[in-house]
Amino acid sequence: MLSDLEAAALGVIWKQGPCTAYAVRKHFRESPSSHWSASAGAIYPLIHRLVERGYLASADLPRGRRPSASLQVTKSGRAAFRAWIGPPVSAHVASQTFDALRTRALFLGVLTPQRRERWLADAENALREHRRRIEESHAAGGADEDEWFELAYRSSIRETRARLAWIREARELSAARDRG
Amino acid sequence: MLSDLEAAALGVIWKQGPCTAYAVRKHFRESPSSHWSASAGAIYPLIHRLVERGYLASADLPRGRRPSASLQVTKSGRAAFRAWIGPPVSAHVASQTFDALRTRALFLGVLTPQRRERWLADAENALREHRRRIEESHAAGGADEDEWFELAYRSSIRETRARLAWIREARELSAARDRG
DNA sequence: AGCGGCATGTAAGCTGTTACATGATTCT
């Protein structure tokens, strides 16, 4: 059974074709629709695990004394990946989301009205900036992006817009509360 | 420095007033806008940590030989909580989201058109069901909910609607691809 | 030749999961 991060790594290598572990890291780091930090301490051991399990084939690259390897998804790796993505979407997968702003917004009641307004204004600005960055890299990615990667961008953009609309609603609620 | 889960636990105890560790667990388990499983192995050690650090005061409850405690946020606990939620929303907090469907959708390209259609149809159904459940418990919660907890519901609802609209877009894309 | 950034890793520590254990309470 693959974890989401393992599956994503397999998927990236499958789509990109043979590449190194570092390329996978870079992919995660630069993708705005992925939430993984992809620290070295996460990626390298993960890759080794997948090689050990036979999901990745590792071919040595000549690079001095320090080993480097070109990774490629094996047949059984593809099977494992299909077993991860394939089954009918479960309720668990459908409901599994996270939003750090929402987590904090739950407790806005503990702030003074002033600080709350300030927080909400900050949040709105940060979200706007976030949206700008996504739309920018979406536009920049352009033609070389995979069709489904492009779809993930749209997901992020829709999500960000929904969060912005929600923050505006929250600001109105907050303002109304202070008036009333 | 508090983790998000620690802060959420503190926040819940602060809002609810003195309560037991189990009440916190129950809160997480039943809230549709929280993504924490709140397993026993996570919550009890976490509570003990917060007591040790002086963020929670623990008063023994008379309950046979097995100890139970009523928890209350201390002054320094409130300070720690404010330090968590208070600072201007960082880019990191604004951009930190997760969507298990999006993670999978990135790799729909590896499925056959048939399986892809099937996956998307499943996803739409699962999302619809998810939306139904949220809206239901939102309606049921009603008057006794905290104003800001209610706002978190709205966040979840908006999020789910955005995801549904996105899945529909994906289905159209997928269908168009197969025709063309 | 040295310096900064690329690339591959490892070690320690923390946090969460699963699975189990066990006491207390309530229901029948």
Add this chain to the structure above:
DNA sequence: AGAATCATGTAACAGCTTACATGCCGCT
């Protein structure tokens, strides 16, 4: 009284983060 459920935990394990180490490469 016995069964189911509530409630509090713990032990083993897995995975991620941070911080560090180290080799390689390109530029000046």
